[in-house]
Structure formats: C-alpha cells, structure tokens
Amino acid sequence: MTTERTWLPSSSHWGAFRAATDPDGTLHVEPHPADPAPSPLLGNLAGTVRHRTRVRRPAIRRGWLEGGPGPTGARGSEEFVEVSWDTALDLVAEQLERTRREHGNEAIFGGSYGWSSAGRFHHAQSQLHRFHNTIGGYTASRNNYSFGTSQVLLPHVIGSTDALLQHADSWQTIREHTDLVVAFGGLATKNLSIASGGITRHTGSAALRDLGTDVAVISPLADDVPPGSSWYPIAPGTDVALQLGLAHTLLTSGHHDQDFLERCCTGFDVFADYLLGERDGTAKSAEWAAGICGIDAADIRALAARMAAGRTLITVSWSLQRTEHGEQPVWAGLALAAMLGQIGLPGGGFGHGYGSMADIGDDAPVLRPPTLPLGRNPVSTFIPVARIADLLLNPGQQYDYDGQRLTYPEIRLVHWAGGNPFHHHQDLNRLRRAFGRPDTVVVQETHWTATARHADVVLPATVALEREDVGAGRRDSHLIAMHQVLDPIGEARDDYDILAGLARRLGVHEEFTEGRSPREWLVHMYEQWRSGLVAQGHDIPPFAEFWAAGDVRIPDVPRRAPLVAFRSDPQQNPLRTPSGRIELFSATIDSFGHPDCPGHPAWLPARQRRGGPLHLIANQPSTRLHGQGDVGAVSQGAKVAGREPIRIHPQDAAARGISDGAVVRVFNHLGACLAGARVTEDVRPGVVALATGAWFDPQPDPVRPGETLCAHGNPNVLTADVPSSRLSQGCAGQHAHVEVERYDGPVPALRCSEPPPLADS
Incomplete structure (x- = not known):
C-alpha cells in the first residue's frame, strides 16, 4: 500500500x-x-539538508574552552567539544558583555555577509543585525561582493544603482525594441537560476534563447555566449580598452549623438579629449585597442558601425567590476551608451547585470517583500564588505573609501550568522591569519563550513525546510508561504531563537522579540505588507488564506522609469548627481585624487601580476549558489576525481602533459589547490576557469613543505586580497595569474565533507 x-x-x-x-x-x-x-x-x-556535515549540537573549540578568549593561530585546526545550549549561550553572552564593557560596541563585528535563507523573517543577517542593534550596536559592513564596486561608482555618475538594477528593461522589451545587444562580460545562462530572495518563474533562459535580437558577446569564455550570438573572445581584463576603441571610432566617424551628450550629460569634452589623446598623446583608436584586447581593429570598427546603425543596448556584467580598477568597465560602458544617445529609450542605452542574476530583465513586479525591522545601529563605524581581512589584521590603519579617510577599529569579537567568508573572500591563507586575531569568534551555522571550523563557538542553526517563513525576491511574481517540512536536525535552533536566548541573558529580550513568536512575526510582517497594497486598491488575502493557499500572486504596481523621465526632460527630472545629469567626467571623483580611479573612464592596466603564465577566471559556479549545495548531488556530479573542475584549452593542456580528467595542481605566489582538469576549447588559449564555491579544504602541500593547499579546488587561495580601487574598496577576486601542472602524487582524501573532530564535554 x-x-x-x-x-x-x-x-x-x-x-x-x-x-x-x-x-x-x-x-x-x-x-x-x-x-x-x-x-x-x-x-x-x-x-x-541531512548531510553528515550538518552542525547538530553547540560546539566550542577546545583551546578556547580551556584557555579562554584571545588571539590564536589554532582556529581551524583544533577539535571541538560539544556542550549544552545553556552552556554555549551563557559563554557567548558573557563574552558579548565583556567586550562591550571593556572595549565598547565598536569592538564587535557583526557584518555577517552571506546569502543565508530566501525567507524574509529567518534571514540570518537581518536577525543578527536586529539583535546587535538592541544591545548597543556593532561595527558593520557596507555594500556587497557581487557588485560592490558599482554600488559606490554609480551614485556619482548616474545617481543610483536602482535605475539600472531594479528598473532594467525586461527581456520582452528588448525583444520588441532592440536591434543589437552588446554584452561585455557575457550573458551566462547559468546565472539566470539565481535571484536574492528567490524567483518563482524562471523566464530568463528561454527569453534569451528566443530573443530574436542580434547579440555580440565579449568574453573569453564560450559558455558566456548564448546560441546564435557573435563571440568576441577578448583577452581577460581588457574590456575597457575595447570600449574605448569603440568610443573613439564613434567619435571620429561622427556617429556619436552630440545633442544627447549636451542635453543629458556633463563632462563629455574631457572624455573626448582623453579618447583623442589630447593630454597623454595616445589616441584610443581601434588599432590601439586591438593591441591590448586581442580583437582585430577591423572587427572593432565593424562592431561600432553596427552599434550606431540601430537601437543598441550596452550591458556590462557584474563580473567585470570584480577586478582591479573595476569601476572602469562600468563607467566606460555607460559612456559608450551615452555616445549612442539611446539611454532612456525602450530596449536601448545601458544595462548592468543582464546575465548576472535572474531578476535583471525579468518582467515581474518591482515590489519590496515583507521585511523584518532592524532598528538603528548606534555605532557608526563600518567597513566596505570586502575589507574584512584588513579590518582584523590592521586595527588603527587608515584607508580611503568614497572620498572619506577612515580607520579600522580593533575588533575583539566576531559574530557571524548565515554566511561563509571563506567562500566569498580572497587569499584564504591571509583570511585564516586574520581570523586568528580576535579574542572570540562566534558562528551560527547550518553546516560545518570553513567559517564554522575557524570559530570558537559554533551554534547549530536550522535550514529553511526546518522552519516557517515567507519568501520572495525583489522582482518576483509570487510571495511564497514557506512551510516547515522537516523537524530540526539534532539540537539545531532557528537564528531567532538563538538570538532571543542571548537577548534574555543580556536583558533585552522584550526589545528584540517584541513579545512575538516566529509565527506571530510572520503574520505581523505579512499584514503590514498586505495593508499597504490593499490601500492601493489591490486584492490581497489575509494571512490565513495566503498560508493555506501556499502563495499569493504579487500584484503589478506602477513602475518608475527614472531614466525615461530624465531623458524626456533633464531639467524637470534630474538625476541625483551633482550636475543632475549623467557624469562622464565627475569633478567629485576627480577631487579625491585617486590614481587608480580618475575623474573619467580610463584604461588602467592591472598592476604587474606574479603567479604564472595562465590567466585564471574565478567565476560563479553552474552547479550551486556560491558554496551552498556543494555537498548536493548536482554539485558533486560535476566534480572531477572529487575535485572542482578547472577548464583549460587543449594547447595549454598539451604543453603541460595534462589529459582530460587528470588531477592537477594550480598554484601561484599566494597558494595552491588541487583541481580536476577539463580540457576544452570553451576557454580562450592562455585562460583557465575555476569556479568559486568548492568548500575550502586546507591540507599540507606536498610540494611546498610547511605550506597548505586546498585539496578540493577553491580558487580563492589563488586570488589576491586587494581592492578594486581606493574609491570603492570593492572585491577584485575575479582574476588571478597561475600555473597549472599535472599532479602525480597521492591524492589526499577530502576533509571538508566530514565534520571536524568532535568530543563530548
């Protein structure tokens, strides 16, 4: 039966x-x-959800439990002792109170960057920030790893990020109006699976496949190129040179829109002088660009002519701004679109992030889902998110950020929830040293990630299927009632319950919980969201009906079109820039005096890189979200000899005696990892691609005694922990230079797929 x-x-x-x-x-x-x-x-x-690496009981690193808090190099190598919840929460509350009393709330870092759950209530970062706001605040992080460089640049030059990210033209609009899409950084369909908060209807891949529009893709990777597109296999990191070569061609051929540039932009005269070489003596011609980017000058001129012949959308992927001088491809792409004069026209102008996320180009409503109120952080100190290792290693050091001169505070306690910096960050050996500096590291986690293994106290958290929540992305068609499907594993608790326990011990339980259970919070958040829509005339069911139905269709709400309104009348609808117009030269940025980010788009070669002859691209994986799901069937099915696959061109493989399926050692001056070779023509010669997200597995390096390698294939042991520029301090971890060699030694067993050594108290 x-x-x-x-x-x-x-x-x-x-x-x-x-x-x-x-x-x-x-x-x-x-x-x-x-x-x-x-x-x-x-x-x-x-x-x-039931993998053996789930954290089942509160656990404390033995050295911290027996020796007390303090800096140590033992994090990440010692066994853990499992304890009761009361013991764990008492110890954490004691250290929070001690840190506040002796060093102030600024000494607590609660940045807690990470994607965590798609649920809007059990969103670990939000829960953690709300908790710390009730106890006097914390040092926070600002911006993100995904497009943090653009988050600083775009407000200066176009007034905001929302005009490009939340109000981007839909694929349907592009299909109806666009003659040519020029995609710098590609249009990777693998990224169209993902959207922060979720996406109910995945329409991007089909829309891109059936676009019916000419597409020119500029990327060194073939899988960034949708079928039927023109592929320009550019040398990595040289997109700005190509953009400038195209801009110079438009200018010298008279195909730029002078009326739009005068009416809607400022600073084009400065940019034009740069293109013509008036100041530096170097014209940024198609021939000049060809010598840098590897695309023939004739092809550059032909592409410029195609762009000027019809409605053209210039789009720049988020990946291009995750590099040194990452502001430049975004700004140069915007300048190129401005020269065509089509910004604000349907299907024309400039886009940022098409092919980077599922909700860019989606036609669902732009409506903020229910959210948990966070309160106010009384501490004003923050860091740009990608400067976490600098923060921990260099207290008291000054640095530049967006025109400010800031100072890293001294962090004594790190409290992380729902995130894994050992996935997102660069130069993981340096990050390991940085995690040895605080007195105490507390991590709330579902699995034994590398971050949990480098903690002092690990508190087991539930996964989404073990609790109730509501879910929706920022551009989603449905709000989802997330029912509890599974009982919590072991002694795992919701982040809300964990933090409520700490709040009770610190005397702020009522302020944190407001007397509500998780279900009561869901009802409260939903009904607030609903009341706003009902007031606008939308028919939204009450919570009980929504919960029983399982979802509710998000109503269409009037969309703002800020660039359309701006184009129609720049005087009446100015942008939020100093001039009210698109700033092709920014006097503000220029006044900062940063050589690595001048006042207009410019070609700035990367600093001389060490590491090897092959250009590594550390892109997003197709088999998981960042590191989430790496132990799942889809991710594991793509491994090669149990390692993350690295793609290498046949010419480069043959020169090194590497065959398809072989285990290889990838290394440079920063570190090394093992990977599984995939020999393919889908990468340009001289380029290798190793996706991020393989769980970090540091083990002794048999080739370099006394050093470690990642036995699993995490490329962030190879990427440098340097900022994109002094303007944004953004992540620059997309590229590195490496060597790859055949590995003939014993292949070490993976440790990351098992829990760390655990003992009973």
Whole structure:
C-alpha cells in the first residue's frame, strides 16, 4: 500500500518549490507549478539538508574552552567539544558583555555577509543585525561582493544603482525594441537560476534563447555566449580598452549623438579629449585597442558601425567590476551608451547585470517583500564588505573609501550568522591569519563550513525546510508561504531563537522579540505588507488564506522609469548627481585624487601580476549558489576525481602533459589547490576557469613543505586580497595569474565533507 505524499510549499534563492517526505525521511522536491524553467540546483536540496556535515549540537573549540578568549593561530585546526545550549549561550553572552564593557560596541563585528535563507523573517543577517542593534550596536559592513564596486561608482555618475538594477528593461522589451545587444562580460545562462530572495518563474533562459535580437558577446569564455550570438573572445581584463576603441571610432566617424551628450550629460569634452589623446598623446583608436584586447581593429570598427546603425543596448556584467580598477568597465560602458544617445529609450542605452542574476530583465513586479525591522545601529563605524581581512589584521590603519579617510577599529569579537567568508573572500591563507586575531569568534551555522571550523563557538542553526517563513525576491511574481517540512536536525535552533536566548541573558529580550513568536512575526510582517497594497486598491488575502493557499500572486504596481523621465526632460527630472545629469567626467571623483580611479573612464592596466603564465577566471559556479549545495548531488556530479573542475584549452593542456580528467595542481605566489582538469576549447588559449564555491579544504602541500593547499579546488587561495580601487574598496577576486601542472602524487582524501573532530564535554 502506498502513502500519498503531502506536498508543502517552500522557496530558495534558486527558485520556489514543493517538498514532501516519505515515512523513512526521504526528501522529495519538485518545482513550483508556475515555473516554466526550474533551476537544476533544486537537485542539491535532498542531499544537503541531512548531510553528515550538518552542525547538530553547540560546539566550542577546545583551546578556547580551556584557555579562554584571545588571539590564536589554532582556529581551524583544533577539535571541538560539544556542550549544552545553556552552556554555549551563557559563554557567548558573557563574552558579548565583556567586550562591550571593556572595549565598547565598536569592538564587535557583526557584518555577517552571506546569502543565508530566501525567507524574509529567518534571514540570518537581518536577525543578527536586529539583535546587535538592541544591545548597543556593532561595527558593520557596507555594500556587497557581487557588485560592490558599482554600488559606490554609480551614485556619482548616474545617481543610483536602482535605475539600472531594479528598473532594467525586461527581456520582452528588448525583444520588441532592440536591434543589437552588446554584452561585455557575457550573458551566462547559468546565472539566470539565481535571484536574492528567490524567483518563482524562471523566464530568463528561454527569453534569451528566443530573443530574436542580434547579440555580440565579449568574453573569453564560450559558455558566456548564448546560441546564435557573435563571440568576441577578448583577452581577460581588457574590456575597457575595447570600449574605448569603440568610443573613439564613434567619435571620429561622427556617429556619436552630440545633442544627447549636451542635453543629458556633463563632462563629455574631457572624455573626448582623453579618447583623442589630447593630454597623454595616445589616441584610443581601434588599432590601439586591438593591441591590448586581442580583437582585430577591423572587427572593432565593424562592431561600432553596427552599434550606431540601430537601437543598441550596452550591458556590462557584474563580473567585470570584480577586478582591479573595476569601476572602469562600468563607467566606460555607460559612456559608450551615452555616445549612442539611446539611454532612456525602450530596449536601448545601458544595462548592468543582464546575465548576472535572474531578476535583471525579468518582467515581474518591482515590489519590496515583507521585511523584518532592524532598528538603528548606534555605532557608526563600518567597513566596505570586502575589507574584512584588513579590518582584523590592521586595527588603527587608515584607508580611503568614497572620498572619506577612515580607520579600522580593533575588533575583539566576531559574530557571524548565515554566511561563509571563506567562500566569498580572497587569499584564504591571509583570511585564516586574520581570523586568528580576535579574542572570540562566534558562528551560527547550518553546516560545518570553513567559517564554522575557524570559530570558537559554533551554534547549530536550522535550514529553511526546518522552519516557517515567507519568501520572495525583489522582482518576483509570487510571495511564497514557506512551510516547515522537516523537524530540526539534532539540537539545531532557528537564528531567532538563538538570538532571543542571548537577548534574555543580556536583558533585552522584550526589545528584540517584541513579545512575538516566529509565527506571530510572520503574520505581523505579512499584514503590514498586505495593508499597504490593499490601500492601493489591490486584492490581497489575509494571512490565513495566503498560508493555506501556499502563495499569493504579487500584484503589478506602477513602475518608475527614472531614466525615461530624465531623458524626456533633464531639467524637470534630474538625476541625483551633482550636475543632475549623467557624469562622464565627475569633478567629485576627480577631487579625491585617486590614481587608480580618475575623474573619467580610463584604461588602467592591472598592476604587474606574479603567479604564472595562465590567466585564471574565478567565476560563479553552474552547479550551486556560491558554496551552498556543494555537498548536493548536482554539485558533486560535476566534480572531477572529487575535485572542482578547472577548464583549460587543449594547447595549454598539451604543453603541460595534462589529459582530460587528470588531477592537477594550480598554484601561484599566494597558494595552491588541487583541481580536476577539463580540457576544452570553451576557454580562450592562455585562460583557465575555476569556479568559486568548492568548500575550502586546507591540507599540507606536498610540494611546498610547511605550506597548505586546498585539496578540493577553491580558487580563492589563488586570488589576491586587494581592492578594486581606493574609491570603492570593492572585491577584485575575479582574476588571478597561475600555473597549472599535472599532479602525480597521492591524492589526499577530502576533509571538508566530514565534520571536524568532535568530543563530548
């Protein structure tokens, strides 16, 4: 006799779904019925939620438990002692109170960057920030790793990021109006599975496949190129040279829109002088660009002519700003679009992030989902998010950020929840040293990630399927009722319950909880969201009906079109820039005097890199979200000899005696890792591609005695921890230079797929 499964709704950053369990606990997942192209990443869920690396009980690093708080190089190498919840929470509360009393709240870092859950209530960062705001504040982080450089640049030159990210033209608009899309950094369909907060209807891949528009893709990777597109296999890191060569061609051929440049922009005269070489003696011609980027000058001139012949959309992927001088490809792309004069026209102008995230180009409503109120942080100190290692290693050191001169505070306690900096950050050996500096590191985590293994106190948190929540992305078609499908594993607790326990010990329980249970918070958040829409005339069911139905369709709301209004009348609808117009020369940025980010778009070669002859691209994976799901079936199925695959061109492989499927050692002056070779023509010669997200597995390097390598293939042991510029201090971890060699030694067993050594108290 078969038992009928009870399917319950839930959601994730890679899509809404339904889940059910068999009597033996087997988890089954199927996509939301409204999703026309579900993400294959749903296949990681069943193998992840009950994996042996789940944190099951509170655990404390033995050295910290027995010797007390203090800096140490032992984090990441010692065994943990499992303790009771009361013991763990008492110890954490004691250290929070001691740190506040002796050093002030500024000495607590609660940046807690990470994607965490798609749920809007059990969102670990929000919960942690709300908690610390109730106890006097914390040193925070600002911006993100994804497009943090652009978050600083774009307000200076176009007034905000929202005009490009939240109000981007839909794929349907592009299909109807656009003659040519020029995609710097590519249009990788693998990224169209993901959206922060989730996406119910994956429409991007099909829309891109059936676009019916000419597409020119500039990328060294073939899988960044949708079928039917023109591929320009550019040398990595040289997009700005090509953009300037195209701009010079438009200028000298008279194909630039002088009226738009005078009416809607400022500073074009300065930029034009730069293109013509009036100041530096170097004209940024097609021939000049060809010598840098590897695209023939004739092809550059032909592409410029195509761009000027019809409605053209210039788009720049987020990946291009995750490099040294990452502001430049974004700013130069915007300048190129301004020269064409089509910004503010349907399907024309400039885009940022098409192919980088599923919600860029989606046609769903732009509506903020229900949110947890965070309160106010009384501490004003912050760091740009990608400067975490600098913060911990260099207290008291000054640095530049967006025209300010700031100072790193001395951090004594790190409190992290729902994130894994050992995925996001660069130069992981340096980050390990940085994590040895604080007195105490507390991590709330679902799995034994590298961050949890480098903590002093690890508090087991539930996964989304083990609790109730509501889920939706910033541009989603549905709000999802995320039902609890599974009982919490071991002694895992919700982040809210963990922090409520700490709040009780610190005397702020009422301020943190406001007397509400998690379900009561869900009702409160939903009804506040609903009341605003009902006031606008929308028919939104009350919470009980929504919860029983499993979802509610998000109503269409009037969309702002800031660039359309600006184009129609720049005087009446100015941008939030100093001039009110698009700033092709920014007097503000120029006044900062940063050689690595001048006042107009410019070609700034990367600093002389050490490391090897091959250019490594550390891009986003196709088999998981960052490091989430790496132990799942989809991610594991793509491994080569149990390692993350590295793609290498046949010419480069043959020169090194590397065959497809071989284990290779990838190394430079910063570190080394093992990977599995995939020999393919999908990468340009001289380029290798190793996706981020393989769980960091530091082990002794058999080639370099006394040093470590990542046995699993995490490329961030190879990427330099340097900022994109002094303006943004953004992440520059997309590129590195490396050597690859065949590895013939014994292949070490992976440790990251097992829990660390655990002992009973």
